[in-house]
Amino acid sequence: MASSQVNGPARAVHSPAGWGLSLGRLFTQHPIASRVVSLGLFFLMWEIAGRVPISYAFPTFLETLSAFVTMLFDGSLFVAYGSTLQPLIIGIAISGVVGVALGIVMGLSRTAEWLVAPLFIVLQSAPMAALIPLITFVYGIGLAAKTLAVIMLALPVIVLNGYKAVRNANPSLVAMCYSFQGTKLQQIAKIIIPDASPVIFAGLRLGLAAGFIGVILAELLITPTGIGDLITYHRSVANYAEMYAAVVSIILVSTLTLAALEAFEVRVLRPEKRRG
Amino acid sequence: MTSSTASIHALPQADSAAVEVRSISKNYNEVEALRSIDLDFPRGKLTTLLGPSGCGKTTLLKIIAGLIEPTSGEVRVNGKPVTGPGPERAFVFQDFALMPWATVMRNVAFGLELKGMGKAERQSIARHYIAEVGLTGFEDKYPHELSGGMRQRVGLARAFAVNAEVLLLDEPFSAVDEQNRRKFQEDLLRLVEKERKTFIFVTHSIEEAVYVSDRIVLLSRRPSRVSQIIEPKVDRTASPDAIRRDQGYLDTVEEIWQGLKHYVD
Numbered sequence: 001m002a003s004s005q006v007n008g009p010a011r012a013v014h015s016p017a018g019w020g021l022s023l024g025r026l027f028t029q030h031p032i033a034s035r036v037v038s039l040g041l042f043f044l045m046w047e048i049a050g051r052v053p054i055s056y057a058f059p060t061f062l063e064t065l066s067a068f069v070t071m072l073f074d075g076s077l078f079v080a081y082g083s084t085l086q087p088l089i090i091g092i093a094i095s096g097v098v099g100v101a102l103g104i105v106m107g108l109s110r111t112a113e114w115l116v117a118p119l120f121i122v123l124q125s126a127p128m129a130a131l132i133p134l135i136t137f138v139y140g141i142g143l144a145a146k147t148l149a150v151i152m153l154a155l156p157v158i159v160l161n162g163y164k165a166v167r168n169a170n171p172s173l174v175a176m177c178y179s180f181q182g183t184k185l186q187q188i189a190k191i192i193i194p195d196a197s198p199v200i201f202a203g204l205r206l207g208l209a210a211g212f213i214g215v216i217l218a219e220l221l222i223t224p225t226g227i228g229d230l231i232t233y234h235r236s237v238a239n240y241a242e243m244y245a246a247v248v249s250i251i252l253v254s255t256l257t258l259a260a261l262e263a264f265e266v267r268v269l270r271p272e273k274r275r276g
Numbered sequence: 277m278t279s280s281t282a283s284i285h286a287l288p289q290a291d292s293a294a295v296e297v298r299s300i301s302k303n304y305n306e307v308e309a310l311r312s313i314d315l316d317f318p319r320g321k322l323t324t325l326l327g328p329s330g331c332g333k334t335t336l337l338k339i340i341a342g343l344i345e346p347t348s349g350e351v352r353v354n355g356k357p358v359t360g361p362g363p364e365r366a367f368v369f370q371d372f373a374l375m376p377w378a379t380v381m382r383n384v385a386f387g388l389e390l391k392g393m394g395k396a397e398r399q400s401i402a403r404h405y406i407a408e409v410g411l412t413g414f415e416d417k418y419p420h421e422l423s424g425g426m427r428q429r430v431g432l433a434r435a436f437a438v439n440a441e442v443l444l445l446d447e448p449f450s451a452v453d454e455q456n457r458r459k460f461q462e463d464l465l466r467l468v469e470k471e472r473k474t475f476i477f478v479t480h481s482i483e484e485a486v487y488v489s490d491r492i493v494l495l496s497r498r499p500s501r502v503s504q505i506i507e508p509k510v511d512r513t514a515s516p517d518a519i520r521r522d523q524g525y526l527d528t529v530e531e532i533w534q535g536l537k538h539y540v541d
Contacts, residue, residue, distance in 0.1 A: 175343055176373035179361045180387040180438065190390075194377050272377050272418035 059241040064248065067241035076230065077249060084226030084250075087143055088215045091150025095207055099155050100200055103162020107169075107196070108188065117163065124156035129217055136222050146218040153214035154207035161203025165196035201265040205258050212254040292355075294319040294442055294474040295340060300349035302335055308499035309335050312349070315493060315502060317442075322468050322475040324485040326532065327495030327503075328539040333478045334370070334446055336500070340476060341367045341444050353442060363391075366440035370447045372427045374419040380406065381415040383430050387438035398437075405433040408470075410463065425456030429463075436467070442474045449484065461488055462516045482536070486510065486528045487519065494532065497539045504535055 043061045050060030059067070071077045106113045132149050139145040169192040177191045193200075219228020227250050234243035293316035302310040309332040317323045325333040338344040340351050342360040351358040353365060361367075366387065374383050381399060382389070384406055388398035406415060409429040419427055428448050435443055449457040465488055468475055479485050485492050486508045494504040509524040519525055 172369060172371050172373045173375060176367070176369060177390070179341055179343055179365075179367040180390050180434075181361050181363060182390040186390055190386075191375070194375070272420060 057238075057240045059244050063241040064244045067239070068245035068249065071230075071242060071245055071249075077227075077246075080227045080230045080246070081253070082226075084215055084219065084228070087146035087218070088150055088211055090143075091147045091214065092154060092208055092211045094147070095151050095154040095158050095211065096204055099158030099203070099207065100162050103159045103200065103203070104166050104188075104193065104196075106159070106163040107166025108192075113163065113167075116159075120156045120159045120163075123152070124160060128153050128214070129221075132214075132217050132221050135218075141223040145222055146215060149218035149222070150211040150214040153217075154211040157210055158203045158207040161206065162196070162200045165199030165203070166192055168199075169195045197265070201261070205261055208258060208261060209254060212250065216250060292319065293317055294354065295476065296352040296355075297336070297340065298350045298352065300336065300339060300346045300351065302332065302339065302344070303347045310339075310346075311499035311501050313500070313502060317474060317476055318491070319441075319474050320472055321490040322477055322488055323491040323493060324477045324479060324489040325493050325495060326479060326482065326485045326536075327500065328497050328536060329480055331495045331497055331539075332500040333495055336495075337444050337446050337476060337478050340442075341365055343367070363438065364440050365442045365444060366435035366438050368428070368431050368435045368443065368445040368448045370450055372419070372424075372431045372451070374427055374430055376419050379416050379418060380411060380422070380430050383419065384433045384437055387434055391438075402433070402437050405436045406430075408436065408467065409433045423456065425452045425460055428452055428460065432464075432467075436471065440473070442476065445475065445477045447478050447480065449479070449481075457484070458516075464488055465512065465516075482529050482532050486525055486532065492528075492532065494535055506532060 046064075047061040050058055050063065053060075068077075102112075102116065106116055131152065135145045135148050135152075139148055173191050173195060174187060177187045182190065215226075216228050216231075219226045220232060223229075224232060227246055230246040231243055234240070234246060295317035297313055297315040297317075300310055300313045301308070313336060325336060327333050335344060339346045340353075340358065342351075342358050342362065342365070353362065375386070378386070381402055385398040385402035388401060393401075403415065406412060409432050411426060411429055411433065414422065414426065419430065422430070428451070432445075432448065435445075449460055452460060461484060468488070477485075477488065487510075489508060492506040492508065493502055494506065495501070496503040506528060508528040510519055510522055510528070511524070512519065514522065
């Protein structure tokens with residue numbers, strides 16, 4: 001039993017918190033070569049599928065790539081991201097701060113859990129996309145509506161992950177801290193939060209991914225601006241290569257942002273994961 | 277057996293018990309784990325709590341540590357009743373309880389960090405005990421880079437670092453493989469000799485108990501009571517290998533086994 005722990009990688013520390021972690025692991029642990037090969041194969045299949053063609057509205061990879069480069073240089077992508085990222089960043093910042101704080105408080109206090117947990121459990125399982133048009137009635141079509149769409153999608157998963165992580169903090173470490181006469185505050189700051197941080201960060205990554213969904217939904221459903229508008233516009237004028245380029249760009253941005261968040265976590269909070 | 281206590285002249289209450297357990301009972305809902313346990317743990321000695329698995333020996337140790345409240349009864353350490361963990365006791369956990377995000381250095385110094393001691397001071401104390409348990413050179417490693425035996429050495433160094441008079445060890449070697457365990461037991465004997473602290477040790481291994489203990493308290497099956505107290509007549513000045521072949525050692529192992537055998541199905 002002991003020997004299996006000895007050589008076991010830090011993988012055991014990972015929470016069962018879903019694809020956000022495995023995605024990050026793909027980008028931090030595998031050599032670059034395997035990623036390039038896997039992407040190359042995917043692009044090759046895309047190119048072949050586009051040439052068959054499987055649909056007149058399905059561009060080849062190379063057409064999409066050239067449309068992407070064109071949009072990059074004519075500035076339309078930058079303008080679009082300027083307006084998409086603003087509500088996303090504001091919304092994620094609010095959800096991150098409020099969500100982590102609320103999650104930790106709920107994890108520590110039964111009363112807070114009783115008051116708040118049911119709300120977020122309902123919110124997490126509710127089909128949020130259906131609620132987004134309703135936001136328009138209250139907040140119009142401006143920045144506030146888009147930000148709210150981001151928060152509605154991102155906050156529940158951040159809160160619930162934080163809450164579960166804190167509630168499931170390793171009882172043996174908590175007892176250890178208590179046995180060395182650690183105060184309640186030391187217990188929270190030095191044991192519970194570091195112990196919970198992988199799951200809290202998994203929640204932030206999932207929240208960020210949900211925030212991307214929220215902002216794109218808002219742009220498709222409420223306010224024709226930003227990257228959502230770019231997609232809608234190019235679809236309406238049958239510029240399918242440009243439309244796909246916009247879609248791929250948002251996938252790219254969201255993936256890179258998630259990977260950056262994980263790199264930040266490993267560097268700052270869990271130094272032990274950098275090795276072995 | 278009693279003559280060795282005289283050498284601990286520095287302690288004021290040299291002949292009194294360091295830890296007194298007075299009619300401790302513990303019930304978990306319907307289950308009666310401990311029934312009216314009375315025990316004295318002599319100062320500067322290593323006393324082992326031994327008994328069939330599930331007999332509540334860890335529960336008793338955690339009550340002494342102040343981690344679990346007894347249902348009734350009282351524990352006194354140096355005459356003062358226990359109401360929770362205190363600076364005169366330090367606990368070594370069965371599962372090591374090391375912070376995976378902290379280096380060996382920070383883990384060993386953690387008890388001192390909680391007391392608010394400055395970084396330079398606590399690290400110099402920690403470095404001393406890291407050397408005592410034979411982990412010099414591993415200060416900057418993380419727990420997952422160490423073997424099970426080494427991890428428990430970190431746990432032991434952390435308990436030594438806070439300079440408690442009473443060390444409570446909860447099956448410290450149960451998650452350590454057999455060969456490392458033997459080496460660790462030998463090192464523990466050396467540390468017991470050197471540190472002159474009161475050790476209370478929980479184990480389910482008869483050989484281990486006889487090998488390391490000055491006194492062995494046999495607990496019966498649940499509801500647990502003290503069934504026998506044995507003082508192994510083993511010459512500890514001999515080499516570790518000689519001790520394991522010593523007639524007194526073998527006889528005591530056999531005596532305890534005869535006492536415990538009827539608890540095993």
